[in-house]
Amino acid sequence: MDPEHPHRHGPYHKLAYVHRGKPVCRFVRADCIAAVQQRLAAYKTYRKLVDRWIELSIQQGQAEFFSRVETRKAKPTPNPSASRLSKKQNRS
Numbered sequence: 001m002d003p004e005h006p007h008r009h010g011p012y013h014k015l016a017y018v019h020r021g022k023p024v025c026r027f028v029r030a031d032c033i034a035a036v037q038q039r040l041a042a043y044k045t046y047r048k049l050v051d052r053w054i055e056l057s058i059q060q061g062q063a064e065f066f067s068r069v070e071t072r073k074a075k076p077t078p079n080p081s082a083s084r085l086s087k088k089q090n091r092s
Contacts, residue, residue: 012027013027013028013033014026014027014028015027015028015036
């Protein structure tokens with residue numbers, strides 16, 4: 001150890017992220033690196049799926065609630081029994 005020119009004995013691995021709006025930084029032990037990388041890969045896949053689900057949900061909401069009213073309304077189908085009743089009432 002040189003007191004005038006100290007050197008670190010690395011390599012060091014850090015994991016940095018934001019949790020509840022606060023930055024967090026942790027050093028990762030060398031024997032845990034592979035496990036942390038697997039978890040990070042799983043998290044990235046999860047985030048992609050959640051982001052896609054949110055995107056599709058927004059698109060569906062826009063189509064259902066913000067599209068033009070004329071295109072969403074279906075024409076009412078005539079009720080055949082109601083038309084028969086009105087004809088019978090007219091004959092009496």
